[in-house]
Amino acid sequence: MTEKRNWKEGVAAGSLAGIFWGWVVIAVNYATGVFAFEFTPVQNLFVASVAGGLFGALSGLFLSTIGNKLPFKSIVVKAVVISTSIWLTLRITGFALSSIDHARYHPVTAQNIQGLFLSVLLGCILGIFWRRHSWE
Amino acid sequence: MEQVKKIKSLTNIITPALVIVAITFAIVIIAFGIDSIAPGAHDTFHDFRHAIGMPCH
Numbered sequence: 353m354t355e356k357r358n359w360k361e362g363v364a365a366g367s368l369a370g371i372f373w374g375w376v377v378i379a380v381n382y383a384t385g386v387f388a389f390e391f392t393p394v395q396n397l398f399v400a401s402v403a404g405g406l407f408g409a410l411s412g413l414f415l416s417t418i419g420n421k422l423p424f425k426s427i428v429v430k431a432v433v434i435s436t437s438i439w440l441t442l443r444i445t446g447f448a449l450s451s452i453d454h455a456r457y458h459p460v461t462a463q464n465i466q467g468l469f470l471s472v473l474l475g476c477i478l479g480i481f482w483r484r485h486s487w488e
Numbered sequence: 489m490e491q492v493k494k495i496k497s498l499t500n501i502i503t504p505a506l507v508i509v510a511i512t513f514a515i516v517i518i519a520f521g522i523d524s525i526a527p528g529a530h531d532t533f534h535d536f537r538h539a540i541g542m543p544c545h
């Protein structure tokens with residue numbers, strides 16, 4: 353079973369993994385209670401599918417294009433590095449923007465820790481899905 | 489024939505690059521809730537954004 357995918361397969365695999373990850377995000381937050389949701393579970397699941405699919409697609413795309421250049425053997429480790437890097441980039445940018453407008457994008461420790469954990473989880477889900485699913 | 493090959497190889501590089509840019513743009517709008525670009529993006533993805541550690545107000 354090959355672990356090398358072209359970019360279209362990367363987007364497809366990433367999107368599917370991301371949709372599942374979106375649902376996991378909602379479930380984890382309900383379990384931890386870090387943020388009190390304002391919308392209904394059904395609404396959040398739908399939104400998380402869309403957003404998670406996009407995050408997953410980008411991770412899958414990077415994994416298929418630059419994954420073979422990363423100095424790791426395991427596809428799961430590569431996926432974790434990529435997904436976490438995307439999250440860290442967004443978080444650091446948000447931190448920089450909050451210096452301009454403190455009310456927006458400010459870091460909230462509990463939510464940030466949960467977010468970091470969830471980004472690692474996305475990489476794990478993507479890597480496992482990537483390895484297990486045969487595209488032939 | 490050579491020209492067709494060149495155009496095909498260029499398309500193979502440009503297309504995934506454009507897809508990366510498009511998806512990244514969408515993710516930035518979702519992660520930062522940029523209403524000025526996509527009205528309603530802030531409220532629609534509000535709960536998801538907080539859950540993944542990108543809080544707003």
